[in-house]
Amino acid sequence: MPSGYRSSGVDFDDLFDPYVEGPLAQDSGRRIGGTDLSRRYAHIQYGSKRADVGHRINGMDVSNLWAARGSASYRLPFHGQDYSSGNGAKSNSSGSVTAEVQISLLSDGNFTVYCNSYGGGNDAIDRAAAGRWTPSGANPRDYEVQFTASDARPASFSTNAPSFSSLAESRSATVSISVPAASLSNERATVEIAVHLRRSGGSVQVSTVFATVAVAGWY
Numbered sequence: 239m240p241s242g243y244r245s246s247g248v249d250f251d252d253l254f255d256p257y258v259e260g261p262l263a264q265d266s267g268r269r270i271g272g273t274d275l276s277r278r279y280a281h282i283q284y285g286s287k288r289a290d291v292g293h294r295i296n297g298m299d300v301s302n303l304w305a306a307r308g309s310a311s312y313r314l315p316f317h318g319q320d321y322s323s324g325n326g327a328k329s330n331s332s333g334s335v336t337a338e339v340q341i342s343l344l345s346d347g348n349f350t351v352y353c354n355s356y357g358g359g360n361d362a363i364d365r366a367a368a369g370r371w372t373p374s375g376a377n378p379r380d381y382e383v384q385f386t387a388s389d390a391r392p393a394s395f396s397t398n399a400p401s402f403s404s405l406a407e408s409r410s411a412t413v414s415i416s417v418p419a420a421s422l423s424n425e426r427a428t429v430e431i432a433v434h435l436r437r438s439g440g441s442v443q444v445s446t447v448f449a450t451v452a453v454a455g456w457y
Contacts, residue, residue, distance in 0.1 A: 241268075241270055242270060243268055243275065250279070250291070253291060253301075253306070253307055254280070254304040254306065255280040255304070255306070255308065256278065257278055257279055258284075258312060259312060260280075260281060260283075260443075261281055261283075261440070262276050263279070263303035263304055264276060266295055266300045266303055275300075276303060279303070279304035280304060280305040280310040281304065281305065281441075282302065282304055283441065284305050284309075284310040284311060284312060284373070284443075285306055285309030285310035285311065285373045286309040286373045286375035286376050287301055287302060287306060288306035288307070288309075305373075306375075309373050309375070311373055314349070314371050314433060314435065314443075315349070315371070316341070316349065316351060316367055317445035317447070319367070319448070320448045320450065321339050321341075321351055321353055321366050321367070321447060321448070321449055321450070322339070322452070323337040323449075323450075323451050323452075324337055324355070324451070324452040324453070325355035325356070325358055325454075326453070326454040326456070327358030327359065327360070327419035327420070327453075327454065327456040328359035328360065329456045330456070331357070331358045331359045331420070331456060332419055332420055333358075334357050334358075334416045334417065334419060335356075335357045335360070335416065335417055335453050336355065336415065337414065337415055338352075338354050338355075338356075338412055338413060338451060339352070339353050339413050339414075339451060340352045340354065340411070340413075341385075341410065341411055341412075341431060341433070342410035343383050343409050343433070343435075345378055345405055345408045346378065347370055347372035347378045348368065348370055348372075349367075349368065349369060349370070350365060350367070350368045351367040351368070352365055352366065357416075358419045358455075359419075371435075376437075378406070380438055381405045381437055381438065382402040382404055382405060382436055382438055383399050383402065383405055383433060383436075384402045384403065384433075385397040385399050385432070386432045386434065387411065387431050387432070389429075390427060390429045391427065392415060392425050392427055393413050393414060393415035393427035393429060394413070394415070395411065395412070395413055395431075396411070396412050397410065397411040398410060404438075411431055413427070413429045413431065413451055415451040415452070415453050416453060417453050417454070417455050419455055419456060420456065421455035421457050422457055423453075423455045424454040424455070425452070425454075426453075429449045429450075431446065431447050431448075432444055432446050433445045
């Protein structure tokens with residue numbers, strides 16, 4: 239059933255994304271069946287603003303309350319994915335052999351996932367995934383991110399966003415593992431990385447990825 243509210247002849251249901259989860263926007267003063275429209279549409283923090291629709295509350299257009307149709311996103315594009323990096327040392331190599339998976343949310347609104355290997359005669363940089371993390375029309379500076387991880391042992395986990403940090407700067411998290419190249423060592427770990435993203439002051443969306451790293455010496 240259409241909402242009955244229109245802008246330039248188009249019903250609000252075709253202008254705003256439906257509510258799925260998370261907080262509700264403030265009441266709009268527009269009701270259908272006694273229920274405010276803010277219980278019908280997605281909070282704007284999950285998407286982007288559309289053009290004004292000519293309906294105001296306290297002088298503010300209600301398009302500032304809800305996500306434009308087609309813009310709401312509750313998980314990042316890499317949610318639920320598995321990424322892996324392996325490195326086996328070549329015979330007679332020295333030093334250490336390392337494998338790592340790094341996920342980054344960049345300040346330009348893009349994300350990257352790299353699966354890299356270093357040492358052991360097998361240096362390689364592989365961009366395994368890339369895309370946009372920012373909703374259409376949104377400003378990355380309005381968002382904050384925190385990276386956390388499950389027990390990484392025997393690998394290690396590092397991040398420049400251990401607590402919520404502004405995405406006015408690029409932020410990343412890395413799972414890495416190393417062993418001596420000239421050794422019998424053989425190590426492997428799978429780590430769940432949680433990416434906690436919020437529009438500044440808003441509720442948190444959590445997306446997860448699994449990073450598997452494995453290394454082996456040659457000796």
